[in-house]
Amino acid sequence: MSELLNQAKALAPEIVRWRRHIHENPEVSAVLPNTCAYVTAELRKMGYEPYPVGGGVVAMLDGQPDGKVILLRADMDALPMAEESGEPFASKNPHAAHTCGHDTHTAMLLGAAKLLMDNKEKVKGRVKFMFQPGEEGYNGCKNMIADGLLESPHVDVAFGMHSASASDYKTGTVLYSPGSYAASADAFKVTVHGKGCHGARPEEGIDPINIITHIHLALQTINSRERNQKEPLILTIGQIIAGDACNIIPERGYFTGTIRTFNQQVREHAKRRFIEIVNGMCATFGGHADIEWTTEMAPTINDPAVTPELLGYIRELVGEENMAEVPASMGSEDFSEVLLNVPGSYLNLSFGSKEEGYLFGGHHPKIRHNEDALPIGSAIYAQVAIEWLQHNN
Incomplete structure (x- = not known):
């Protein structure tokens, strides 16, 4: 040829x-x-x-x-x-x-x-x-x-x-x-809804920033404790946005990121546990979340x-x-x-x-x-x- x-x-x-x-x-x-x-x-x-x-x-x-x-x-x-x-x-x-x-x-x-x-x-x-x-x-x-x-x-x-x-x-x-x-790419945007209030009276509100930080920490266990250690998995949160002033607990905040893996079964497990952890943490602290998958690639x-x-x-x-x-x-x-x-x-x-x-x-x-x-x-x-x-x- x-x-x-x-x-x-x-x-x-x-x-x-x-x-x-x-x-x-x-x-x-x-x-x-x-x-x-x-x-x-x-x-x-x-x-x-x-x-x-x-x-x-x-x-x-x-x-x-x-x-x-x-x-x-x-x-x-x-x-x-x-x-x-x-x-x-x-x-x-x-x-x-x-x-x-x-x-x-x-x-x-x-x-x-x-x-x-x-x-x-x-x-x-x-x-x-x-x-x-x-x-x-x-x-x-x-x-x-x-x-x-x-x-x-x-x-x-x-x-x-x-x-x-x-x-x-x-x-x-x-x-x-x-x-x-190449790896899968599931990009997400999670909006966490709480209840806004004055920063001096947090007991009157539901703090979405507190919920987001707990979600961020809890999500790390998918990789460290639930993943087959022979299968690569990346769960990256690249953006956290919430609040407008130092003395106001906001109504809502959001975070974005990506999940990547080479294995379709690992991918499905990670996405399922992601949803469960987000919703579970929100329920624990009295908030709720909207989960949007902005990109989904196998x-x-x-x-x-x-x-x-x-x-x-x-x-x-x-x-x-x-x-x-x-x-x-x-x-x-x-x-x-x-x-x-x-x-x-x-x-x-x-x-x-x-x-x-x-x-x-x-x-x-x-x-x-x-x-x-x-x-x-x-x-x-x-x-x-x-x-x-x-x-x-």
């Missing part, structure tokens, strides 16, 4: 052009009208008939209409922050920036769509291209699944990639984790049967010297929602190492990506689709 990699490198100027346009024009959330319109227009130029699904864009390539279906995924949304990269094609929007690299994902998948259309005779099945909005906490993947993404036609296997800057590996290195790839677990097969096809393309097994990340990725329903795999591709001068990682305002990795990513997408369909139809 060196021919496929050569084709991708010849396509590099076009892939870079796609990436830079998206990078300059970032959009945040699950509603990306301009990005979706741009992706749709580029796909149509290639001969596809893209259509909207759950706020995103889907296109099909029917190499063998009755064959199996592989899903290739890229997310498209940016983050609500300013960019400080200094790139000549930096964001034109002071309130949004592609600091997580989703612009590179979208460009790589557009490149793969072009490669696969140009090599349609080698596609012994069907390829479904998933261009997703709202990965950064907006339930974009869930929305697309709810709108029928995985059916009509039914998806048999799925594959995705994430760019990694400031990695420990040279540009173009494939970074894989055979089992767990752990991203690579399928144990499919992953070695896909890694084998990638290894044929890039060579063993450009493959590296790495530990799973406590970060999160909502491609997990696809992997709950369909066997598949997700990995990272290095877009620059610290040694190469790429010093800032994801969500940093100064992050930069080495565009030399773009055609490699497009070729990997195409290679995985061609090889998997040839060996499974």
Whole structure:
């Protein structure tokens, strides 16, 4: 498949052009009208008939209409922050920036769509291209699944990639984790209601600050006394807000945080005990709570049967010297929602190492990506689709 990699490198100027346009024009959330319109227009130029699904864009390539279906995924949304990269094609929007690299994902998948259309005779099945909005906490993947993404036609296997800057590996290195790839992420906001009163007469009120502090302490026992000690679990409270003055007990206060784990059973147990402890502490001190799960993402677990097969096809393309097994990340990725329903795999591709001068990682305002990795990513997408369909139809 060196021919496929050569084709991708010849396509590099076009892939870079796609990436830079998206990078300059970032959009945040699950509603990306301009990005979706741009992706749709580029796909149509290639001969596809893209259509909207759950706020995103889907296109099909029917190499063998009755064959199996592989899903290739890229997310498209940016983050609500300013960019400080200094790139000549930096964001034109002071309130949004592609600091997580989703612009590179979208460009790589557009490149793969072009490669696969140009090599349609080698596609012994069907390829479904998933261009997703709202990965950064907006339930974009869930929305697309709810709108029928995985059916009509039914998806048999799925594959995705994430760019990694400031990695420990040279540009173009494939970074894989055979089992767990990323942790779950359940973000919460808990509003504790008490009864306000003068700070000099606390007996007349119910102090929500007192309740919150007891909740904070009690929650630590989930990790220290209830967790299987062989399974990682993080329960972080990152924000506590209550009160307006030093001599007033407020009516209410709230706290926010996140729960993360690699194990779905540990996740379910932690969330159940979280709810029980919050409500129990509130009842103990006479208050009550509203619990809101602002984000719910399952752990991203690579399928144990499919992953070695896909890694084998990638290894044929890039060579063993450009493959590296790495530990799973406590970060999160909502491609997990696809992997709950369909066997598949997700990995990272290095877009620059610290040694190469790429010093800032994801969500940093100064992050930069080495565009030399773009055609490699497009070729990997195409290679995985061609090889998997040839060996499974």
